Amino acid sequence: MKAVVKDFGFAMRPMREEDVPAVLRVETAAYPYPWTEGIFRDCLRVGYCCWVLLAYEDVVGYGVMSIAAGECHILNLCVHPQVQGRGLGRRILRRLLAIARTHKAGTAFLEVRVSNRSALVLYALEGFCEVGTRRAYYPHVGGREDAVIMARSL
Numbered sequence: 001m002k003a004v005v006k007d008f009g010f011a012m013r014p015m016r017e018e019d020v021p022a023v024l025r026v027e028t029a030a031y032p033y034p035w036t037e038g039i040f041r042d043c044l045r046v047g048y049c050c051w052v053l054l055a056y057e058d059v060v061g062y063g064v065m066s067i068a069a070g071e072c073h074i075l076n077l078c079v080h081p082q083v084q085g086r087g088l089g090r091r092i093l094r095r096l097l098a099i100a101r102t103h104k105a106g107t108a109f110l111e112v113r114v115s116n117r118s119a120l121v122l123y124a125l126e127g128f129c130e131v132g133t134r135r136a137y138y139p140h141v142g143g144r145e146d147a148v149i150m151a152r153s154l
């Protein structure tokens with residue numbers, strides 16, 4: 001079966017090595033402290049679940065997830081700022097969680113900045129609950145910022 005999922009003009013498929021430059025462009029547009037090219041290449045190399053969302057062949061979003069020991073960890077979920085707020089983040093997240101279920105993961109975890117309102121709302125709407133805090137986990141202008149740890153059962 002071809003690993004491409006199409007929906008209303010957008011398509012999702014597994015990320016490839018050659019997608020990394022386009023992924024990096026979205027990453028740097030969306031995050032103040034973006035992942036490096038090396039991190040994305042490492043995620044592909046170790047076999048993490050990495051999917052891209054395409055609009056007319058352009059990468060406009062992606063998700064990165066690890067799955068092991070009955071748990072999945074959403075490591076990155078990102079939509080280009082120009083197309084945020086159109087349901088694409090939810091679509092990528094649901095796709096990742098569906099994949100995690102096929103691997104028999106029972107719980108999903110993620111971390112999110114305390115200030116990241118759009119992500120916190122999305123995750124809460126998708127069934128994630130706050131289960132903890134990592135103090136000073138993220139770099140932030142003038143210091144560090146806490147991460148909220150969220151989880152949901154699958």
Ligand SMILES: CC(C)(COP(=O)(O)OP(=O)(O)OC[C@H]1O[C@@H](n2cnc3c(N)ncnc32)[C@H](O)[C@@H]1OP(=O)(O)O)[C@@H](O)C(=O)NCCC(=O)NCCS
Nearest residue numbers: 030077078079084085086087088089090112118119121122
């Ligand atoms: C967080 C992110 C992935 C959400 O993707 P998105 O495509 O913009 O979000 P969606 O359109 O799928 O929104 C899903 C729900 O989240 C909520 N939401 C999204 N943006 C919101 C905002 N700015 N304020 C409040 N709620 C918001 C809405 O309730 C929305 O549902 P609704 O439109 O049915 O009301 C995206 O904003 C992003 O890439 N941000 C930068 C990277 C990032 O912070 N990633 C998360 C790291 S943990």
